[in-house]
Amino acid sequence: MEYKFSDKLASLKPSAIREIFKSLTDPTIISFAAGNPAPESFPVRELEKIGADIFANSPTAALQYSITEGYPQLREAVADRLKNKFSIGSDNDVTIITSGGQQGIELACKVLCSEGDAVICENPSFIGALNAFRSNGAVTVGVPLDDDGINADALEETIKNTPKAKMLYLIPTFQNPSGITMSEEKRRAVYRLALKYGLIIFEDNPYGELRFSGKDIPTIKSMDTEGIVIYCSSFSKILSAGMRVGYVCAPEPIISKMVVAKQSEDVHTNIFFQMLCCRYITEYDLDAHIDGIRKLYADKCALMLGCIDKEIPADKVSFTRSDGGLFIWGTLKCADDCSPLVKAAIEKKVAVVPGATFNCDTSLPSPSFRLNYSTPSDEQITEGIKRLGEAVRELYK
Amino acid sequence: MEYKFSDKLASLKPSAIREIFKSLTDPTIISFAAGNPAPESFPVRELEKIGADIFANSPTAALQYSITEGYPQLREAVADRLKNKFSIGSDNDVTIITSGGQQGIELACKVLCSEGDAVICENPSFIGALNAFRSNGAVTVGVPLDDDGINADALEETIKNTPKAKMLYLIPTFQNPSGITMSEEKRRAVYRLALKYGLIIFEDNPYGELRFSGKDIPTIKSMDTEGIVIYCSSFSKILSAGMRVGYVCAPEPIISKMVVAKQSEDVHTNIFFQMLCCRYITEYDLDAHIDGIRKLYADKCALMLGCIDKEIPADKVSFTRSDGGLFIWGTLKCADDCSPLVKAAIEKKVAVVPGATFNCDTSLPSPSFRLNYSTPSDEQITEGIKRLGEAVRELYK
Numbered sequence: 001m002e003y004k005f006s007d008k009l010a011s012l013k014p015s016a017i018r019e020i021f022k023s024l025t026d027p028t029i030i031s032f033a034a035g036n037p038a039p040e041s042f043p044v045r046e047l048e049k050i051g052a053d054i055f056a057n058s059p060t061a062a063l064q065y066s067i068t069e070g071y072p073q074l075r076e077a078v079a080d081r082l083k084n085k086f087s088i089g090s091d092n093d094v095t096i097i098t099s100g101g102q103q104g105i106e107l108a109c110k111v112l113c114s115e116g117d118a119v120i121c122e123n124p125s126f127i128g129a130l131n132a133f134r135s136n137g138a139v140t141v142g143v144p145l146d147d148d149g150i151n152a153d154a155l156e157e158t159i160k161n162t163p164k165a166k167m168l169y170l171i172p173t174f175q176n177p178s179g180i181t182m183s184e185e186k187r188r189a190v191y192r193l194a195l196k197y198g199l200i201i202f203e204d205n206p207y208g209e210l211r212f213s214g215k216d217i218p219t220i221k222s223m224d225t226e227g228i229v230i231y232c233s234s235f236s237k238i239l240s241a242g243m244r245v246g247y248v249c250a251p252e253p254i255i256s257k258m259v260v261a262k263q264s265e266d267v268h269t270n271i272f273f274q275m276l277c278c279r280y281i282t283e284y285d286l287d288a289h290i291d292g293i294r295k296l297y298a299d300k301c302a303l304m305l306g307c308i309d310k311e312i313p314a315d316k317v318s319f320t321r322s323d324g325g326l327f328i329w330g331t332l333k334c335a336d337d338c339s340p341l342v343k344a345a346i347e348k349k350v351a352v353v354p355g356a357t358f359n360c361d362t363s364l365p366s367p368s369f370r371l372n373y374s375t376p377s378d379e380q381i382t383e384g385i386k387r388l389g390e391a392v393r394e395l396y397k
Numbered sequence: 398m399e400y401k402f403s404d405k406l407a408s409l410k411p412s413a414i415r416e417i418f419k420s421l422t423d424p425t426i427i428s429f430a431a432g433n434p435a436p437e438s439f440p441v442r443e444l445e446k447i448g449a450d451i452f453a454n455s456p457t458a459a460l461q462y463s464i465t466e467g468y469p470q471l472r473e474a475v476a477d478r479l480k481n482k483f484s485i486g487s488d489n490d491v492t493i494i495t496s497g498g499q500q501g502i503e504l505a506c507k508v509l510c511s512e513g514d515a516v517i518c519e520n521p522s523f524i525g526a527l528n529a530f531r532s533n534g535a536v537t538v539g540v541p542l543d544d545d546g547i548n549a550d551a552l553e554e555t556i557k558n559t560p561k562a563k564m565l566y567l568i569p570t571f572q573n574p575s576g577i578t579m580s581e582e583k584r585r586a587v588y589r590l591a592l593k594y595g596l597i598i599f600e601d602n603p604y605g606e607l608r609f610s611g612k613d614i615p616t617i618k619s620m621d622t623e624g625i626v627i628y629c630s631s632f633s634k635i636l637s638a639g640m641r642v643g644y645v646c647a648p649e650p651i652i653s654k655m656v657v658a659k660q661s662e663d664v665h666t667n668i669f670f671q672m673l674c675c676r677y678i679t680e681y682d683l684d685a686h687i688d689g690i691r692k693l694y695a696d697k698c699a700l701m702l703g704c705i706d707k708e709i710p711a712d713k714v715s716f717t718r719s720d721g722g723l724f725i726w727g728t729l730k731c732a733d734d735c736s737p738l739v740k741a742a743i744e745k746k747v748a749v750v751p752g753a754t755f756n757c758d759t760s761l762p763s764p765s766f767r768l769n770y771s772t773p774s775d776e777q778i779t780e781g782i783k784r785l786g787e788a789v790r791e792l793y794k
Contacts, residue, residue, distance in 0.1 A: 001624045003597075003650045004563075007511040014465075014657050039457040047460070048452035055445035060436040063444070063637035068411075099496060099663040106662050110532065114404040115512045132661040135507065166401075200400075227398045240460035242668040253400045260411050264529040265503050266496040270667040271639040 008115060008137035026349070030384035033351040035176070035326055036375040037237050038300070041293045043280065047240070050279045054272060066271040068263045070097025070247075074278035078247050081281070087222040088231055094255040098262065099269045101206050101234035101246035106132040107265070108202050108230050108248070109167065111257040113138040118165045120158055120199070122150050124358030124366070126176045129169055129204065141165065142360030145175070149182025152189050159197045167200050172220060174207040174325025177358045177370040181323065187220050194228055200254070201229045206237055209290050211324035212298035227251040235277055237326070238290050243273040297326070297374055304328060304373040304381050311389030316396045319371075328371040331355075334396045337365035344391040350384045405512060405534035423746070427781035430748040432573070432723055433772040434634050435697070438690045440677065444637070447676045451669060463668040465660045467494025467644075471675035475644050478678070484619040485628055491652040495659065496666045498603050498631035498643035503529040504662070505599050505627050505645070506564065508654040510535040515562040517555055517596070519547050521755030521763070523573045526566055526601065538562065539757030542572070546579025549586050556594045564597050569617060571604040571722025574755045574767040578720065581614050588620050597651075598626045603634055606687050608721035609695035624648040632674055634723070635687050640670040694723070694771055701725060701770040701778050708786030713793050716768075725768040728752075731793045734762035741788040747781045 054062050069075065079095040082088040089095065098104040105128070109119060115137030121130065123142025130140050141162050143155045149172060159165060170190070172182040182190070194201045203220045221231035234246030248258065262268075280286065305328065308319055312330075320329040330352075332338055342354045355366030373381060451459050466472065476492040479485040486492065495501040502525070506516060512534030518527065520539025527537050538559050540552045546569060556562060567587070569579040579587070591598045600617045618628035631643030645655065659665075677683065702725065705716055709727075717726040727749075729735055739751045752763030770778060 001648070003648070005508050005654050006514070006563075009508045009654050009658060012654075012657050014660060034462070036462050039461060042456065042460045044452065044456040044460070048449075048456070051448055051452055052445075055441065055448055059439065059441040059445070061639075063439045063441070063639045064436060065431070065433050065633075065638040102661070103663050111402050111406045115534065117403070128661065128664070131657070135658050135661040137512065166403075236462075241462040242458075242460045242665075244663055244665070244667050251398070251400070257402055257406050257409075260409050260528070261406060261532050263411060264499070264525065264532040265662060266500050266641055267525070268639075268641070270496075270641050270670060272670070273667060 008135055012131060012134050029349045029351055030376060030380045030387070031351040032371040032373070032376060032384055033353045034375045035372055037241055038296055038374045040296060041238070042240050043284070043289055046280060046284055047276060050276050050283070054275055054279070058275070062272040062275055064271070066268045068259050068268050070269060071271060071274035071278055074274045077278055077281045079249065082249055086219060088219060089249050090224070090227070092227050092251050093249050094252045095247055095249040096255055096259060097269050097274055098246045098248055099266055100236060100244040101204065101232050102128055102132065103262070103265070104232035104246055104248040105129045105169070105202065105204060106136070107258040107261050108254075109133050109136045109138055110261045111254065112166045112200060116164060118162050119167045119169050120155070120162060120165050121169045121360055122171065122175060123360050124177055124355055124368070125169065125360070126171060126204065127357055130360065133169070140360040145178055145180055147180065149180060149186040150190060152186065152193065155190065156193055159193065159199060165199060167202055168194055169202045169204065170220070171204045173205055173217065174210065174322055174327075176207070176325070177327055177353070177355070178329045179320040179322035179325055179327050181217065184217050187217070188223060191220055191223050195226055199228070203229055203231050205231065205233045207325040208233065209238060210294060210297055210326070212294045212301070214323035221249065230254060238286070238293060239277060239280060243270065243277070245269060245273055245277050294324070297324070300373040300378070300381065301328070303378055304371065304385060307382055307385035311385050312392050316392050326372055326374045328373065330369050330371060332367040336367050338367055338369045339365065341391060341395055342369060344395055345388055348387040348391050350387045350391070352388070405532055409528060409531050426746045426748055427773060427777045427784070428748045429768040429770070429773060429781055430750050431772045432769055434638055435690075435693055435771045437693060438635070439637050440681070440686055443677060443681055444673055447673050447680070451672055451676070455672070459669040459672055461668070463665045465656050465665050467666060468668060468671035468675055471671045474675055474678045476646065479646055483616060485616060486646050487621070487624070489624050489648050490646050491649045492644055492646045493652055493656060494666050494671055495643045495645055496663055497633060497641040498601065498629050499525055499529065500659070500662070501629035501643055501645040502526045502566075502599065502601060503533070504655040504658050505651075506530050506533045506535055507658045508651065509563045509597060513561060515559050516564045516566050517552070517559060517562050518566045518757055519568065519572060520757050521574055521752060521765070522566065522757070523568060523601065524754055527755075527757065530566070537757040542575055542577055544577065546577060546583040547587060549583060549590065552587065553590055556590065556596060562596060564599055565591055566599045566601065567617070568601045570602055570614065571607065571719055571724075573604070573722070574724055574750070574752070575726045576717040576719035576722055576724050578614065584614070584617050585620060588617055591625055592623055596625070600626055600628050602628065602630045604722040605630065606635060607691060607694055607723070609691045609698070611720035618646065627651060635683070635690060636674060636677060640667065640674070642666060642670055642674050691721070694721070697770040697775070697778065698725070700775055701768065701782060704779055704782035708782050709789055713789050723769055723771045725770065727766050727768060729764040729793075733764050735764055735766045736762065738788060738792055739766060741792055742785055745784040745788050747784045747788070749785070
């Protein structure tokens with residue numbers, strides 16, 4: 001039997017990262033390729049306690065069908081936190097629970113883009129988002145990044161040249177993969193541009209709370225007086241990634257369509273873990289817990305950067321030095337394509353993600369690669385960067 | 398701000414059932430409208446015990462990112478059970494875990510149908526599936542049901558007249574909403590037709606294990622020598638609906654595309670509950686547990702049918718008498734449109750689902766309505782059918 005697939009899926013490949021993740025069954029490989037939170041970041045004993053209480057006292061509600069929008073008390077707790085802590089959410093906005101931030105991204109594209117429509121993205125950008133757009137038949141159009149975020153002139157040119165653009169997808173804080181954070185001034189300029197051209201902004205902010213140095217910058221959503229921003233984040237990086245609980249705050253008409261689409265995708269998000277999440281937020285000190293994660297990642301990031309300074313020749317590769325998030329972005333100064341380095345690293349049993357993975361046009365080579373410091377142990381960071389340094393020195397003499 | 402939505406979502410309405418479900422906040426309303434499993438069907442104490450053990454002994458694996466295909470041990474347990482108990486799955490088939498059966502349905506359409514393609518369905522059919530097809534821009538084309546399943550002549554005519562048909566969506570056993578089960582002979586005929594016209598069959602079987610009388614009929618998937626059947630089921634009706642764990646068994650090339658699409662929707666299904674599910678299947682007696690649910694539903698169905706015989710004039714309404722599943726399908730003999738009855742019932746505080754909800758063309762009226770007996774208590778069944786009988790007698794004198 002020869003199978004024929006939809007236009008939108010026919011050419012779509014699995015995410016290289018997930019594939020790398022799957023292939024890392026060799027325990028001798030040190031992986032800087034994942035984007036997993038550190039296991040130490042899960043508040044296991046607290047979740048265990050709440051979980052036992054839910055099984056003991058409200059099992060039926062936790063195991064029965066629930067409503068698509070999400071567990072009402074969790075929605076309220078999230079909306080309150082967004083409002084009080086980040087000035088996010090107007091009277092016209094509604095907050096719903098999604099199956100991870102990933103589902104929020106995918107649903108937004110589904111409700112806004114017909115096949116052939118375009119999503120404008122930072123280039124490089126999060127592969128999970130790019131594939132979500134492609135899997136809905138949307139075209140991804142990339143705009144280069146400056147040190148302070150997306151290039152505004154290039155963005156305006158791109159908008160003008162992309163009449164079918166329906167959405168602008170941005171990760172303004174600790175961008176994945178580049179680690180770049182958009183300045184406040186740039187955020188305001190981008191917001192004005194989107195408004196001028198009638199474009200919906202999707203602000204993806206999974207890493208915003210993982211800042212370990214520098215000052216917080218207001219989200220674009222907090223500037224959204226006109227109802228053009230969809231804000232999305234999740235509990236994956238602060239409570240548990242495996243539970244798949246995220247959320248979206250956006251104008252009611254958009255949310256109402258996203259709910260219809262979500263109904264058709266999974267009816268609702270695992271309700272037991274929505275209850276668990278809600279109880280954790282309302283009964284424990286989430287902010288104190290997040291402070292602990294920040295310190296952990298500050299240390300891990302500093303360790304990796306220290307090793308990089310020691311082991312990798314600065315005249316061959318440059319690295320971003322982010323104030324938070326999970327990633328360091330390396331860029332070769334001496335070559336346009338990092339593929340040979342990625343291969344040489346794997347031979348030395350170190351895995352990094354080649355930058356081309358994150359390009360809107362994946363056929364183009366990239367001199368960059370992504371390193372993650374949240375998942376590996378300190379020993380793995382030290383040893384892995386040493387091996388990467390050897391690979392660099394052997395390849396680029 | 399005036400929002401513009403994608404072609405596929407612009408006209409899509411929320412599922413009437415979910416909306417009815419949401420509106421049932423009035424505790425005096427007796428609902429026969431849901432499709433929820435009975436709370437007694439959740440093996441709470443066993444799940445609680447396993448859950449505590451997972452938190453105590455493997456919290457990291459249960460809270461960390463996992464692979465899209467699903468928890469390997471659960472996939473294996475499901476594939477083994479399908480093979481050994483139902484003769485489902487050839488060497489060319491692969492089994493993956495989805496976020497409920499709903500996601501299996503939605504993913505299949507996404508990978509097979511471009512916008513404007515068609516899915517041929519039994520008419521009436523499961524609203525969640527119809528909306529999943531619509532939300533992917535596919536057209537739903539209905540074929541009428543006979544007492545032994547889809548009308549084969551009408552099906553062949555429809556296939557011939559629908560050149561853009563890519564998938565045939567069927568619920569052969571205890572069909573939702575009609576309760577009809579397709580005969581073995583009809584299943585073989587439908588399989589041959591699909592093969593003749595190169596159509597992929599999606600066999601949705603969420604209720605197959607809920608048989609309380611009559612003999613099991615082989616699934617269409619068990620006849621699938623040519624690799625044209627996607628088989629989908631879930632644990633929603635036998636362990637917990639709220640956990641959102643389902644599965645799909647299908648030829649590898651189709652599964653491989655579905656995995657790419659799933660990656661973009663939710664990365665993976667809640668891993669804690671995949672582990673929970675796996676442990677339950679492998680450490681407890683699932684078949685014995687299902688036997689208990691069957692007895693429960695046999696009693697509830699018999700009770701509802703007994704009340705119907707007593708309270709509802711047989712010359713006004715006919716009812717299906719199913720050998721399993723969750724639903725009874727009533728059809729007015731004296732009117733073409735049940736809307737007035739549905740309204741009169743709500744005034745008497747009984748909720749049923751109007752048949753038009755399940756039509757491929759929802760603008761057409763339906764003389765039928767759906768009753769659910771798994772969710773209401775015995776007292777609610779007795780009182781609710783009494784009220785429904787009053788509504789029938791008052792309306793159709």
